[in-house]
Amino acid sequence: LAKTTQPISMDSYEGQEVNITCSHNNIATNDYITWYQQFPSQGPRFIIQGYKTKVKNEVASLFIPADRKSSTLSLPRVSLSDTAVYYCLVGFGEKLVFGTGTRLLVSP
Amino acid sequence: DAGVTQSPTHLIKTRGQHVTLRCSPISGHKSVSWYQQVLGQGPQFIFQYYEKEERGRGNFPDRFSARQFPNYSSELNVNALLLGDSALYLCASSRDRGSWNEQFFGPGTRLTVL
Numbered sequence: 001l002a003k004t005t006q007p008i009s010m011d012s013y014e015g016q017e018v019n020i021t022c023s024h025n026n027i028a029t030n031d032y033i034t035w036y037q038q039f040p041s042q043g044p045r046f047i048i049q050g051y052k053t054k055v056k057n058e059v060a061s062l063f064i065p066a067d068r069k070s071s072t073l074s075l076p077r078v079s080l081s082d083t084a085v086y087y088c089l090v091g092f093g094e095k096l097v098f099g100t101g102t103r104l105l106v107s108p
Numbered sequence: 109d110a111g112v113t114q115s116p117t118h119l120i121k122t123r124g125q126h127v128t129l130r131c132s133p134i135s136g137h138k139s140v141s142w143y144q145q146v147l148g149q150g151p152q153f154i155f156q157y158y159e160k161e162e163r164g165r166g167n168f169p170d171r172f173s174a175r176q177f178p179n180y181s182s183e184l185n186v187n188a189l190l191l192g193d194s195a196l197y198l199c200a201s202s203r204d205r206g207s208w209n210e211q212f213f214g215p216g217t218r219l220t221v222l
Binding site: 032042043091093095096 | 212
């Protein structure tokens with residue numbers, strides 16, 4: 001069964017690092033893990049993508065262990081504008097499955 | 109470069125009716141995917157089309173169908189609408205098929221079924 005699981009919500013303060021984990025036990029061998037950010041009434045926006053080990057770009061890092069059954073999105077020094085819902089998207093062969101979503105609230 | 113566009117932005121239908129939603133991908137993108145997002149939930153995968161053929165299908169009934177045209181734009185059709193079909197319908201385009209391709213999402217079509 002293709003399924004991805006995330007924590008429902010997380011709270012943080014400005015300037016802190018936030019780590020959000022996604023579990024995807026049955027990910028297909030050739031498929032990637034992608035993370036998206038979504039604000040209310042908007043389409044999801046790409047953050048970062050990876051296959052294994054660690055990937056980093058100007059806004060986030062992505063850690064994927066060797067068994068690839070989970071992945072962790074790391075947001076360094078969050079700001080108020082990072083308050084949003086974060087989703088992992090995992091390929092399971094011909095299907096693309098979004099995680100359950102994590103609502104991040106950043107407070108001053 | 110224009111992003112992914114969807115039409116209409118909002119739509120109100122009654123139970124039993126039929127609806128057609130449209131999506132224009134980013135220029136050069138050959139793959140279009142459709143998602144249903146019920147309020148408060150994550151997007152659910154409906155279809156992926158690549159080069160005018162269906163390449164993936166989620167767990168949706170046969171009332172849902174789609175097609176992709178030679179210019180790579182796409183239509184999502186839903187027949188015999190149910191109240192539970194009320195949702196934000198998202199279209200995403202990517203250069204190629206496969207999960208390694210970044211998907212670019214449109215703003216969505218908000219469908220309300222009364």
